[in-house]
Amino acid sequence: MSDAAIPSPARAAPITLVGPIAWVRTNLFSGWFSGLFSLLLLFLIVKWAMGFIEWGVINAVWSVPNNQTQACRELKGTGACWAVITEKHRFILFGTYPYEEQWRAFLSILIFIGLFIVSAQRVFWRKELGLVWVGALTAIGILMWGGVLGLNYVPQERWGGLVITLILATFGLAFAFPLSILVALGRRSKLPAIKALCVLYVELIRGVPLISLLFMASVMFPLFLPEGMNVDKLLRAQIAIILFAGAYLAEVVRGGLQTLPRGQYEAADALGLSYWAKTGLIILPQALRLVIPPLVNTFIGFFKDTSLVLIIGIFDLLTAGKTAIIEPAWQGFGIEVYLTVGFIYFCFCFAMSRYSQNLEAELNRHRVR
């Protein structure tokens, strides 16, 4: 009798119901059709992966002496010539930045990445974060330009590579986002002049492609300036990107504002809140939360769109990669360079996308409950 009182330990569920085998059974081989299809896909994936490993690892050439690319050319496409990356990686990352000073550009990239990581942590979302940004961007400016603290001055036209991509994207979005919130609010304003101005701005900018805006900034704009006055080429491109991103983000934010039920506005009014208190405390926190996916979508899009600055002769990451393979010795190794550049873009975009998924889940936890 007393034996029976001791509960037997819980038994694990049968492996046909939980665990990897069950997962494979229910998801990949639930019927003969899906089973066949899974096998076919598996076969194609393995075949492709083996081909890629053979090309990219087994047959690959990792370095060649003194720009002698004969070893690479003899592969005739059966193996990758990663030697082009070994030789050109510093040019792809830093462009024409003076070789001995490239640690400064490298440090700037690290500061950028550190800044992104710090800003991504919700525990750091305080007023001081603004100061951190100002400090970090100042440090990057000092590192890149130099001219103080014993650093040699490096003019803007020598900057290039990944650091240009990060500068254009970070400054572009950092300035475009606040701008877009103001424009989105302005577009819903009851003041006709402000509303008209915002509508005009959004529609004008959205009505032209980014490439033509960049082209205007680099080719038309200087003609309007008085003789001898020059606005830096990078700054002109940066402003064009800010204006363009601002218009697109404004429409995303406006979407969030419109989705919010009227009751929220009316409740805020009933509490007697001023316009800015209502917007800052009630409307924006809810509206922005709703539009995280499209916002990040636009962010990712703009991160990649910065590569269009190639049209005005700025060496961003992609242009630097293309320029690296102009030298006759290295012509024809485009695939290796594009794969590498694509991988760098992917790292940044994938990180942004994963982060937004987490953020979305965290901020909307009260909804899914």
Place this chain on the structure above:
Amino acid sequence: MGLGLNLRRALGAVAMLGALALPGLTQAQQAPVNTLEAIRARGALICGVNTGLAGFAQPDSQGVWRGFDIDYCKSIAVAIFNDASKVRYVPTTAQSRFTALQSGEVDVLYRNTTWTLSRDTSLGLDFPTVNFYDGQGFMVKASTGLKSALELNGATICVQPGTTTEQNLSDWARANHISFTPVVIERLEELVAAYVAGRCDAYTTDASGLAATRAAQPTPADHVILPEVISKEPLGPAVRQGDARFADIVRWTHFAMLVAEELNITAANADQALASDQRPEALRLLGKTGDLGKMLGLDNAWALNVIKAVGNYGEVFNRHLAPIGLQRAHSPNAMWTQGGLQYAPPFR
């Protein structure tokens, strides 16, 4: 680069429209300004160059600009400052180059720019000289045994669309009663791959481009550049119109490099020539007599400094263009004494 050529053309048209719509502004650009003084005050020459073209202007693995055009930028900096490092290179695209010059963003453009009447007159530019005579040619595989472009009747020819190259090709074919099938591919890399793979019998572009492509092949000897040149592409520097003094400096720096070659003065033997060469023109070139430098507003030793820093024309050509496979002998770029077109007026 990489950009659609049709897009390029469209953008070019936009720029043209812009230039037409702003006559007042284009006029304003032509007000006389002293470029030389501006360069001296700034302490550096700003040189507009190609964003990357093998042999002419390209950054190496360390990010240092090298090439034929780059050496010419250096020659102007040396003539003014006697310091080849006092140059800032601004990469310009085909679309942005003329605005960069007109707006004063760059002082001089060394960017494979063809000197044409319309550019010389309507853009507010001056072309002081020609430092490289290019022209459209054909490349075929050596195995075809072709000796002349006139034997290309019935051939398939690889060409980039929307460029003057395509226009020149069809004009030439019509004039010579040659029928051909064009294979039109937008991206240069794919175009070359198509030619190499045998999708077309011949590949046509400017001779400098053909030479660079040929040099990049595993066995360059498998490809032959045919002797016919079907268009004139005189490439040279461009400066803003209205500053004759600076244009003179750009023009005569090139001539100094030509005369140095004529007199067999090289970077290596320039100092020796200065000490012992008694030929009157050498004395004037090297600044011992004649005060020619002063007349340009420069130091009398300007030409000597240029020769010591970058060498004479032949040296610059051999350093950058010979390695990409460009032949100088029997081409328009040979000295006039050897049947070419490179000819400098006398130094006196």
